[in-house]
Amino acid sequence: MTVKVVSKIEVPELVALRQRQILQAAVALYGKQGYHVTTIREVAQRAGVSVGLIYQYVSDKEDVLFLALTEVLDSYLREIPRALAGLTDPMARFNAAVRAYGHVIDERIEATLLVYRETKSLRRERRDLIKQKEADSNRLISDCVEHCVREGLFEDIDVELFTYQIVMFCHAWALKSWHFKSRLGIDDYLDRGLKLMLNPVVTTRGKNAYGRALEARPAAAPDSQSDKPARKTRRSA
Amino acid sequence: MTVKVVSKIEVPELVALRQRQILQAAVALYGKQGYHVTTIREVAQRAGVSVGLIYQYVSDKEDVLFLALTEVLDSYLREIPRALAGLTDPMARFNAAVRAYGHVIDERIEATLLVYRETKSLRRERRDLIKQKEADSNRLISDCVEHCVREGLFEDIDVELFTYQIVMFCHAWALKSWHFKSRLGIDDYLDRGLKLMLNPVVTTRGKNAYGRALEARPAAAPDSQSDKPARKTRRSA
Amino acid sequence: MTVKVVSKIEVPELVALRQRQILQAAVALYGKQGYHVTTIREVAQRAGVSVGLIYQYVSDKEDVLFLALTEVLDSYLREIPRALAGLTDPMARFNAAVRAYGHVIDERIEATLLVYRETKSLRRERRDLIKQKEADSNRLISDCVEHCVREGLFEDIDVELFTYQIVMFCHAWALKSWHFKSRLGIDDYLDRGLKLMLNPVVTTRGKNAYGRALEARPAAAPDSQSDKPARKTRRSA
Amino acid sequence: MTVKVVSKIEVPELVALRQRQILQAAVALYGKQGYHVTTIREVAQRAGVSVGLIYQYVSDKEDVLFLALTEVLDSYLREIPRALAGLTDPMARFNAAVRAYGHVIDERIEATLLVYRETKSLRRERRDLIKQKEADSNRLISDCVEHCVREGLFEDIDVELFTYQIVMFCHAWALKSWHFKSRLGIDDYLDRGLKLMLNPVVTTRGKNAYGRALEARPAAAPDSQSDKPARKTRRSA
């Protein structure tokens, strides 16, 4: 109950609309300046509503943060399955899931960092709910990994740890974007990383599947689907 | 210049003493509750000094945060070389560096998270300095990696990315401690992770070196090199 | 631009109302205790509003001082012309202007002293604006003097210095009120002072005009034009 | 008793020396920035002593202000008699007194303003003592005036008011220095002012005495002793 955001307004569609309005302003502002530093007034201004209105759809400043963080996690949980839709080949699904994850993060770097930075500002219950959602999105990846292992495309590896490795690799794109962003694009980053992490893991049977999966990479530059996608560009300073 | 913390007190030893006192209280409090939520009064109380005193050694609340974050990074830069002292074998050095990093982080999980969470609250110059220190500590790892590659113990891998993988793996122990901590100890975590990440990377020549290196692991239980390292729990306090 | 006091509230009438409320409390308090010694809380309390409210209509403690000082000068610039309205005879105008000045000052001794005491606490631009307003009020006097000179009612004197003499004479009523107030009333003070300062200055033609002007002195007792005006006491409330 | 500044130090010469040191720094600082804005630390620094030392010669911040203001008034009471020494002619004495007063004020404009601005920050007793000293210095002038009247050099004027007119005229040099300073020097100011104020007051007998007195004006430019010393320079802007 207390984990829910309670609104004084009855009409559900209005609640949904207003909350989206508020949370979008909040994500942008919190992402740029931080949660504590951002005032409710700023959020209201950016959302194009009055301060009072916010308190009709939310009962707390923390509610706004919760709404914002939830939205970020939900976007992961929305985008990964969307990328998986229609794919049946385990290797293709694994590939698609990781790349989808990488791309949402790339498109919402500030938002991703926001989750890392401000989850702790939530009260326990809600913090746990955020973590649950993160676990859920990890699950989307680990399911793919398990599938690959079951199908003999991956070696019989430590699924949990490997999944975390993948996840951290994706998050690292945001966490260390100040390091990477100037050196390479998200696709090269994913290519190089997957190559590094998969090599030891993929079985001989998997190699073929992997080739096919790469061909399916959406919006990939033609030559990046070649055998050596990771041709290093700049190699550190 | 403006990156330095300026104190009104002249005696350097006193400044060092007091600043340490202050920053220790700050790291603890900021780590537990967050920077913005913690008041200077709380820091003063915890440090066992008066509010006024803090402002004799620091000119700003931000100074305290800067002092705190600097100290955390410095502890990495202190501990990793300490673990390397006396070691000459490249593989042993790599191993020691990673394990040392993992252990400092394990001992200072809150502090590590603090860096992730609050670096952005610093003004540009200081934020950059913190990032520089992080790059410095990464360098301690990448030097070891390069050494191993040069000596033919590692394959000719993408050093930069591999280093980041290692680093993120260590950080993940803190970032996802809520997931891992209840399941395994830092040593098991390191064992499993290194196994996963090194397997594909280590050359045949390296395998032997690795074996020897593991034997040299300080306070490592003998069977931790077995197939199922996950049995182990935490060894540190 | 920066010389203006900026308010967060839009409705102009409200701004005017609240600022008057605030500035009246401020003038009283600053006049009695001094600007630096008076806290914003005290001003708020006296104005019957909350501390926060003050900062909605003012952005600074200095803003309050500026508002206060401005109001004092403006009251001079309002009252002197008001006393001149309808008068055409140069001598009558001169007489009315000086007496009006004397009376505003008498009614606002503390406020007048406040200007002397605290103008320096304003930042340059605003200090200059206050001085400009003072120059403006001096001008109201000097215009009358010049008129009298032009009409041959006054000798061809040093207008500027004579005006300053008149002005300082009026200010002295406030500056040295601790000396004068117990000895005579503002009207007697003005009578005696004008007699002293005008005697050498007024031409023969002017003497007649002066007599008439005095007759026009509002609420003046008949015998106050006699040789010994000092018998009189205060008439004002 | 409480009007006296009490020192913890016994040796009287030391007390005198230190207090002078302190008060000189204070007058300079308070004059430039104002009393409340100036910290004891700043005074100590400027005086070249430690904060602690100040509190050995003074028991309060107010003590320092009192010391400072007293010194200013004392300098008037010292300089005027010094200028009178040896002079016996009433007119010459009057002239010398006024000019001496004008010159001390000119040399200590900031200090003079300080008295106007901060006397109120003193507690009653001390405020009264400062006023007493001011009355004393006024007395030095009024004595000269009375002497002139007695000797028939001045008309039988309102001595008290005339004295105040003279005093305010001198003070105005400081109070309105922002107006006058750029237009004329102190001597021209005194010449013009005295001419304006004396003309109606001086008897025929006095005229001669006045001429002689002017000749005695110390350090006067040769032609400024002529019959018309007030040849106006610039006449207002």
Next chain:
DNA sequence: GATGAATGAGCGTTCATTCAT
């Protein structure tokens, strides 16, 4: 449903004053 003026608790910071050395 929406607004935004009003509130006041609470924070960062300063600085007069003390006192151990």
Next chain:
DNA sequence: GATGAATGAACGCTCATTCAT
């Protein structure tokens, strides 16, 4: 006698939250 590190009361100011319109 002199120092300056330490104290803590108190101030200016902010901002989440409320509520009359």
